[in-house]
Amino acid sequence: MANNEDLFKQIIAHAKEYGYIFPSSEIYDGLSAVYDYGQNGVELKNNIKQYWWKSMVQYHDNIVGLDSAIFMHPTIWKASGHVDAFNDPLIDNKDSKKRYRADVLIEDHIQKIEDKITKEVEKARKRFENFDEKMFRETNGRVLQHQKEIDDIRERFAALMNANDLAGLKALIEELGIVCPVSGTRNWTDVRQFNLMFATKLGSVSDGADTIYLRPETAQGIFVNFLNIYKTGRMKLPFGIAQIGKAFRNEIVARQFIFRMREFEQMEMQFFVKPGEELKWFDYWKQTRLQWHTDLGIAPENYRFHDHEKLAHYANAATDIEFKFPFGFKELEGIHSRTDFDLSQHEKYSGKKLRYFDPEANENYVPYVIETSIGVDRMFLAVFSNAYTEETLEDGSTRVVLKLPAKLAPNKVAVLPLVKKDGLPEIGKEIFDKLKKDFMVQYEDKDAIGRRYRRQDAVGTPFCVTVDNQTKEDNTVTVRERDTMAQYRLPIAELADELHKKLR
Ligand code: ATP
Numbered sequence: 001m002a003n004n005e006d007l008f009k010q011i012i013a014h015a016k017e018y019g020y021i022f023p024s025s026e027i028y029d030g031l032s033a034v035y036d037y038g039q040n041g042v043e044l045k046n047n048i049k050q051y052w053w054k055s056m057v058q059y060h061d062n063i064v065g066l067d068s069a070i071f072m073h074p075t076i077w078k079a080s081g082h083v084d085a086f087n088d089p090l091i092d093n094k095d096s097k098k099r100y101r102a103d104v105l106i107e108d109h110i111q112k113i114e115d116k117i118t119k120e121v122e123k124a125r126k127r128f129e130n131f132d133e134k135m136f137r138e139t140n141g142r143v144l145q146h147q148k149e150i151d152d153i154r155e156r157f158a159a160l161m162n163a164n165d166l167a168g169l170k171a172l173i174e175e176l177g178i179v180c181p182v183s184g185t186r187n188w189t190d191v192r193q194f195n196l197m198f199a200t201k202l203g204s205v206s207d208g209a210d211t212i213y214l215r216p217e218t219a220q221g222i223f224v225n226f227l228n229i230y231k232t233g234r235m236k237l238p239f240g241i242a243q244i245g246k247a248f249r250n251e252i253v254a255r256q257f258i259f260r261m262r263e264f265e266q267m268e269m270q271f272f273v274k275p276g277e278e279l280k281w282f283d284y285w286k287q288t289r290l291q292w293h294t295d296l297g298i299a300p301e302n303y304r305f306h307d308h309e310k311l312a313h314y315a316n317a318a319t320d321i322e323f324k325f326p327f328g329f330k331e332l333e334g335i336h337s338r339t340d341f342d343l344s345q346h347e348k349y350s351g352k353k354l355r356y357f358d359p360e361a362n363e364n365y366v367p368y369v370i371e372t373s374i375g376v377d378r379m380f381l382a383v384f385s386n387a388y389t390e391e392t393l394e395d396g397s398t399r400v401v402l403k404l405p406a407k408l409a410p411n412k413v414a415v416l417p418l419v420k421k422d423g424l425p426e427i428g429k430e431i432f433d434k435l436k437k438d439f440m441v442q443y444e445d446k447d448a449i450g451r452r453y454r455r456q457d458a459v460g461t462p463f464c465v466t467v468d469n470q471t472k473e474d475n476t477v478t479v480r481e482r483d484t485m486a487q488y489r490l491p492i493a494e495l496a497d498e499l500h501k502k503l504r
Pocket of ligand 1 (some may be wrong): 219223249259261262264265333373374376377378
C-alpha cells in the first residue's frame with residue numbers, strides 16, 4: 001500500500017492522465033499554483049457547482065442567485081478590510097532563498113508534534129493487547145508532555161498573530177528551532193506582511209488609471225448587491241444570496257495541487273437574518289452543510305468540525321468543515337456568523353443605508369449574516385481523492401477505479417459495442433443518440449472490451465452498456481456497474497428509466 005505522499009502523487013498523475021486537471025500553460029513549463037480543467041475535469045466541476053446551486057437556490061424558496069462582476073469599486077476592499085488586513089506574514093530563508101508563510105512554519109511544527117502523539121497512541125494501542133501498565137503509563141506521560149507543548153505554542157502563537165507582532169513571530173520560529181526544509185538552516189530574515197490581493201489598473205492611460213483588485217472572495221459582490229436584491233426580489237428575512245465565481249489570491253506558498261491556488265472558484269452564500277437569531281441559523285447551516293457533503297455517500301468519518309476559539313473581531317461564531325485529504329484533515333468549507341459587520345462597513349464607506357424594514361417590529365435595522373463559503377476546487381480535490389481506489393481482484397490482477405458519486409461523475413454511461421463489426425456499432429450509436437438527451441454519454445468501440453471497461457473504471461463512469469450479438473436478437477444489452485462490476489441484461493427500451501432511477 002502506498003504511503004500518503006505516494007498516494008497523493010498517484011492521484012495527481014491520475015488526474016492528468018485521464019483528462020481531469022492539467023498544469024496551466026504546461027508547454028511553457030507551467031504557471032505556479034494555476035491549473036486547467038480538462039475534458040473530464042470540467043464536467044466534474046460543473047456537476048459539483050450544479051449540486052451546490054440546486055441545494056441552495058432551487059431547494060430553498062428564500063435563497064436567490066447572483067453573478068456579480070470580478071472587478072469592483074476599489075473602496076469596497078477598503079470597507080471590507082482587505083486593503084489593510086488581508087495579509088499573510090512572510091519570511092525568507094537567506095540560504096535557500098525560499099519564501100514561507102511564518103504562520104504555516106509554526107503550524108507545520110505543531111503538526112509534527114501531533115504526529116508524534118498519533119504514533120505514541122498507536123504504539124500504546126498495540127501494547128494494550130498484552131497489557132503492560134508501566135509501559136502504558138510511560139507512553140501516556142509522553143503524550144501529555146507533547147500535548148502541553150502544543151497548547152503552549154498555540155497560545156503564544158495566537159497572541160502574537162492577534163497583536164500582529166511580527167518580531168515575536170520570528171523569535172518564536174527561532175526558539176522552536178524551525179529549520180528551512182530546503183537548506184536545513186535557521187538563517188531567517190525578519191517577518192514582513194504581504195497583501196494577498198492582485199492589483200491592476202482600470203482604464204487605458206496607465207498614469208491616471210485607478211488601481212483596482214481582482215476580487216479575493218465573491219462575498220463582497222453579494223453584500224454590495226444586498227439592497228438591489230432585497231428590493232427587486234421583495235425578499236423577507238431570513239433570506240440568502242448565493243454566488244459561484246472566480247476569486248484570486250497571491251498565495252505566498254501555494255502547494256498541495258488544487259488545494260491552494262492563486263486563481264480558484266468559490267461557492268458562497270450569505271444568509272441575512274434578524275439580529276439575535278444568528279446563532280440559531282449558524283447551527284442550522286452547520287448541520288445543513290455537513291449533510292450536503294455526506295449526502296454524496298462519502299463516509300462521515302472523513303469530515304469534522306473545527307470550531308474557532310479565537311474569533312475575528314466581527315464574528316460571533318465560526319467553524320470549518322475539515323475533510324480528510326491525503327495530507328490530513330484540512331479546511332474544506334467555512335461557516336461564519338459575521339454579525340452586521342460587512343453591511344455596516346459598506347454603509348459607512350458608501351454613505352448609503354443598507355437596512356431592512358421589518359414590518360412586524362415596524363423598524364429598520366442592518367441584518368446579521370451567516371456565511372457559508374466553500375472552494376469549488378477544494379471540493380473537487382476532496383471528491384476526487386476520496387474516489388481514487390486501487391483494488392486487487394480475485395484473479396490477482398489490479399484495477400484502478402474512480403468511485404465518484406454517480407451524480408457527480410463526468411459521464412454517466414459508456415456505450416460499448418462488443419466488436420467493431422456485425423452491425424453492433426450502428427446499434428451502439430443509436431443507443432448513444434437516445435441516451436444523450438438525458439445523460440452525458442461516451443461512445444467507444446476501440447480496443448478489447450476488458451480494456452475499455454478498465455478505462456471507464458479509471459475515468460469513473462458508473463455504468464457501461466455493452467452491445468453484443470444477442471442484442472440483435474432480443475434488443476437487450478448488458479449493463480455493467482463500475483463499483484461492483486456486477487452485470488445484468490436489460491431491454492434497450494428500459495435503459496433510460498433504469499439509469500434515471502439509479503442516478504437519483
Ligand atoms: P485557508 O485557511 O486554507 O487559507 P481561508 O480560511 O483563507 O482558507 P476563506 O477565506 O474562508 O479560506 O475561503 C473560503 C473557502 O475558499 C475555503 O474554505 C476554501 O475552500 C476556499 N479557498 C480559500 N483559499 C483558497 C485557495 N487559495 N485555493 C483554493 N481554494 C481556496
